[in-house]
Amino acid sequence: MSETPPEIADIMRVSSHREVYEPCDDSFALVDALLTDQTNLINHKPNICMEIGCGSGYVITSLILLLKSKLSNIHYLATDTNPLAAKVTTETLEAHGLKADVICTDIASCLETRLAGLVDVMVVNPPYVPTPEYEVGMEGIASSWAGGENGRSVIDRMLPVVDRLLSEKGWFYLVTLSCNYPSEICLMMRKRGFAWRILVQRSTEEENLIILKFWRDGEEVERLEEETISDEFSRSLSLFMRKQ
């Protein structure tokens, strides 16, 4: 198909630290989703792209590499609550000869006012593992996976922020597990005027990963039955799995 191999981060050049999440199946699935959508992303001509929870920097580095040859001067931002992750991300970027502005903050709290409505592409691989609530946001590596009840504590806090930051044409890529009740996430986003699509579904030994893409579809949603979305979701999921 394409003459050149896909340009994504080189795992050998990804920096690491024992307190920072290493690229794993979820990270790879997210980058695969971005690869599937590469042509659309290029035609989308984003001005500002952002990752929340950048960890090792594997995903943001891949996103930059994916778009770099076709689009110049996109502004890239990445955040993480873990200062070591922020540092490792800048090292990973540097090892690929790239630069992005990395900020240590909770979700995007110091950017919410001024960056509202400006982000054209948002990518998030959140802490999604169901855990006791007290493990959420603890210091160190646990905060990279601990997601509280149904793994949704951090995700549910992120959704309104993402809505606020995304531009009119903004796209949002999100990693979820089937035990996060992704159809509920779709419903919450639907109520905010977003449409959704499954980009990647992958079952590993431990988890069933689903990568979702959201975009504003301009429709005001008045009444929404939970069952409708839930049915829609199961239908697209089984359709999707049949295609694979």
Add this chain to the structure above:
Amino acid sequence: MRLITHNMLSCNIKGVTNGFPLKIEAEKVIEKEVDFNPDFLKHMFAKIEWKALVEAARAMGYGELPEDSPDVAVIESADETFLKKLHHALLEIHLEEGALVCPETGRKFPVNKGIPNMLLHEDEV
């Protein structure tokens, strides 16, 4: 961190109403050339708080930006002198070491290896 990002940052300590712009205390500034893209600059110009950018650039040792925000004619003109300056200020100077100071409370957020640490203490959220 570059000034395009600085222009989007505010201090969000609970109760703070004027957390923007953060004052820059620069200890180490580096410059790195990037490709010039007028369209991107024109797009971003509309979102930039001019005064904040001028002051931030000055704190980083770059004093070439005009005090008052130029009008659209200057942005659209064929003469790219202004856009080149804007390009340099927004995208080519990096704050590597130093601090960002909240204009209302004086709270300092450290910047190390180019990364601003904007995490809040428990009593600030």
